[in-house]
Amino acid sequence: MKLGKFMTDSEETEFRRITHTFFEKEWRESFDIFYQVTVNGEKKFIKFAEFDPRDYSRLDAILKEKQTEIFYIKETDLYKYYQFNILKHLLLGLVQDKPPAREVFQRVYPVATRILQDYLEIPASDDFLVLLDELPKVLAKSLDSGSLPFHELFALTLKENTIHAHCVNVGLYCLCLARELGMNRKDREEICRGGMLADIGKKYIPKDVMFKESELTDEDMQTIRLHTAFGKKKLNEQRRYSKTVLRMAGEHHENFDGTGYPLKLSGNDINTAARICKIMDIFNALTSHRSYGEVLTPIQALTLMKEKIGEQFDSQLLTAFIQYAGRQ
Ligand SMILES: [Fe+2]
Structure with a gap:
């Protein structure tokens, strides 16, 4: 599923949609956040925020106000996004909450399916399988x-x-x-x-x-x-x-x-x-x-x-x- 392209000087980058889950936790890893606009019928990705505590506060405020905003990151940042945000959030939550089996399955299911979807759809993603290990x-x-x-x-x-x-x-x-x-x-x-x-x-x-x-x-x-x-x-x-x-x-x-x-x-x-x-x-x-x-x-x-x-x-x-x- 190709979502669109963002043209910078000489590179052409693919983007993937992300969820907001990680904004609830500390945002430690460096990756830029984009949103999508349509200009003259063409989809473009504009940088919305970058790794910076001030940007994090800005994002937090916007998401509180406008829950439906949709954000994207570069495909090349997806591994970091999963490893340091989604998986960390999931695994820490399971240790802290000790939920019953049904809830463990419910929390793990969307993460496992999304990692596998990205693994299957993105050509250069062989290392993604490591993300499933835990x-x-x-x-x-x-x-x-x-x-x-x-x-x-x-x-x-x-x-x-x-x-x-x-x-x-x-x-x-x-x-x-x-x-x-x-x-x-x-x-x-x-x-x-x-x-x-x-x-x-x-x-x-x-x-x-x-x-x-x-x-x-x-x-x-x-x-x-x-x-x-x-x-x-x-x-x-x-x-x-x-x-x-x-x-x-x-x-x-x-x-x-x-x-x-x-x-x-x-x-x-x-x-x-x-x-x-x-x-x-x-x-x-x-x-x-x-x-x-x-x-x-x-x-x-x-x-x-x-x-x-x-x-x-x-x-x-x-x-x-x-x-x-x-x-x-
Ligand atoms: Fe088979």
Whole structure:
């Protein structure tokens, strides 16, 4: 999503819209704030404030008076914006408030989706994945004292047809099923991280294929299927991720009966976390708005998936998910 350009002497800069959240806290990091104007039908970005205590007071006063003002920063400042403002604000708030799991999920969700959206849309953003590191940790920890009921989990996930929402939804579903299966906090964290990152290889699929509105050809399908290998490779290059995370990216489209891709692995040869990811990937797709097919309710989706038990899905894991989803 390109929002517009601001021309300075010789550089051309991309801008991203930001939220006001960070203005509530100390504004320590240096980045300039812009607002958008339209001159002769052309969008331009004008510098509104820069890192300066006097500008901060000015911003504060304006926001108190005019809550609807929309601000932008340069794409190149986004990492700092997340690291020193959004994430700091989120993580400090969680430590101070110690909210229940549902609220932890609610606070983390918009931050995780926005970071992933920017990662997927901005070409030079590979370091953005580091920004997600703490989020699976706090989510996994929030389930120490009990599981999150499925209807609460389902209610907080967006059903829009975007890759970033899909990634975060899959991560949260994986995490909650892992809690049901009695996995420890560290394993829950890893499966949540792996679920959120399993589809990041889609960033490297040509956009005209990835977002094609008309029917996909066999060649298009082959191209899209490469996202598993691309994702695993990109994550591996970061040298920070566990085997579980890498295998979830590489194996989440394998089928239990060996008819999936890319390696046609079957049964227990497919990593357990990847088998869980497969279930959540299909479940989220069926219950979200898509360019094809209707949006199914959880019951409709699980009924349909049950028909594929033992073929696409591990029967024990799908049964456990159905039991979790059906419990009041
Ligand atoms: Fe995928």
